[in-house]
Amino acid sequence: MERVLIKGLTAVVTQDEKRRVLRDADILIEGSKIAAVGRDLPGGADMVIDGRGKVAIPGLVNAHTHIPMTLFRGVADDLDLMTWLQEKIWPMEAHLTAEEVAAGAALGIYEALRTGTTTFADMYFFEDAIAEEAIRLNIRAVLAESYIGFGSPVVRDGWKAFEYAKEFVKRWKGRHELITPSLGPHAPYSVEPDLLGASAEAARELEVPLQIHLAEDRSEVDKVTRDYGKTPVRHVESLGLFEGNRVIAAHVVHPQDGEIQILKERRVLIAHNPISNMKCGAGFAPVPDYLKEGVLVGLGTDGAGSNNCLDMFETMKVAALIHKGYTGDPKVVSAQEVLDMATVLPARALGLNVGSIEPGKLADIVLVATESPWWRPLHSIVSHIVYAARSTDVTHVFVGGKLSIEDGRLVTADPGEIVKRAEEAALRLMEKGGVESFLSGS
Numbered sequence: 001m002e003r004v005l006i007k008g009l010t011a012v013v014t015q016d017e018k019r020r021v022l023r024d025a026d027i028l029i030e031g032s033k034i035a036a037v038g039r040d041l042p043g044g045a046d047m048v049i050d051g052r053g054k055v056a057i058p059g060l061v062n063a064h065t066h067i068p069m070t071l072f073r074g075v076a077d078d079l080d081l082m083t084w085l086q087e088k089i090w091p092m093e094a095h096l097t098a099e100e101v102a103a104g105a106a107l108g109i110y111e112a113l114r115t116g117t118t119t120f121a122d123m124y125f126f127e128d129a130i131a132e133e134a135i136r137l138n139i140r141a142v143l144a145e146s147y148i149g150f151g152s153p154v155v156r157d158g159w160k161a162f163e164y165a166k167e168f169v170k171r172w173k174g175r176h177e178l179i180t181p182s183l184g185p186h187a188p189y190s191v192e193p194d195l196l197g198a199s200a201e202a203a204r205e206l207e208v209p210l211q212i213h214l215a216e217d218r219s220e221v222d223k224v225t226r227d228y229g230k231t232p233v234r235h236v237e238s239l240g241l242f243e244g245n246r247v248i249a250a251h252v253v254h255p256q257d258g259e260i261q262i263l264k265e266r267r268v269l270i271a272h273n274p275i276s277n278m279k280c281g282a283g284f285a286p287v288p289d290y291l292k293e294g295v296l297v298g299l300g301t302d303g304a305g306s307n308n309c310l311d312m313f314e315t316m317k318v319a320a321l322i323h324k325g326y327t328g329d330p331k332v333v334s335a336q337e338v339l340d341m342a343t344v345l346p347a348r349a350l351g352l353n354v355g356s357i358e359p360g361k362l363a364d365i366v367l368v369a370t371e372s373p374w375w376r377p378l379h380s381i382v383s384h385i386v387y388a389a390r391s392t393d394v395t396h397v398f399v400g401g402k403l404s405i406e407d408g409r410l411v412t413a414d415p416g417e418i419v420k421r422a423e424e425a426a427l428r429l430m431e432k433g434g435v436e437s438f439l440s441g442s
């Protein structure tokens, strides 16, 4: 078993039960797991990494994204949701094949790793291609082959797409340690009640997490209430969605009366996407209330179409700031709470043995350089991680004990090749979908 010793770290932000930050510490990795954390650990490792001047944090967990949508970064900004979808995104997505998805996923995974993310939860199409790219580039992923009422670009019928999604789960369950398959009905306004109920039952039977967009904006609340006589959270609850399932509900910006209590009792993980919510004009999720009531909250970027980056450092800072601004109370959503939302909370909710730096945990570890002026004076590590650090400060990323990023460079694949392939794939989709791009000009 390979042993890696990270020696002489300035600090280790353990995110353990006591949220200890260890000073001048080493981390010993054996195989895929953390073997020891502490001062002056014995040598004899196969690889020694110089940790001096660096801080170790648990790898960040992006609780909601659509990773191949990097292909659509910046092609359509500042539009209302329906114009964005109908005139820009759907005409391009209609031409998607596994090849474009793989190209976009590789770019998204490269970006995620480069900015300190070691696990992402994804809802998209052609997820087999995303799983293959995740394994190739070495990142952990919770993947849902998504479907809406009228199907997906893979299968153009909702029920058949659901069958295809279940086959995806069966293909990947227990197949690779980096991949957790999952089910992903798109949202309560786009998937009919029978299909949502069947999805809930299938997730229970297959024992996999279920991901869904929920209560994202006001129009959804109005539509679902009008069509089904219940507000979105109550509607999906009545269909058995939360019954014995691990559910990741993306957004939940607009819970209605009594719904926060339901989310708490059902142990639903809310994937909070502050940047996407603001960019789409969806509003401000009541995160201070969620935290006060003990609802599980994770952080997500959402897809690059609505963010436009997959940068969890940026997301942490924005999450810590917007609720202070919105409520007028600087005491809400502390730096420590935000770091919890990016590490231990989603890890626990997803049932993954990651999210903290402790012996026995999988070695998903990020090293961050502290030389830059914005890191000094080094008064508070957790504060600096959330409020001052930049994602480009990330130097090393381990996933399952293996290096994916070393000295700021991707080491699992050729980054130039990834970018070239993604730009070629994006250009093909723009041309077919009739959407303008800087790339297509001369």
Ligand SMILES: [Zn+2]
Binding pocket: 064, 065, 066, 213, 250, 302, 303
């Ligand atoms: Zn989304």
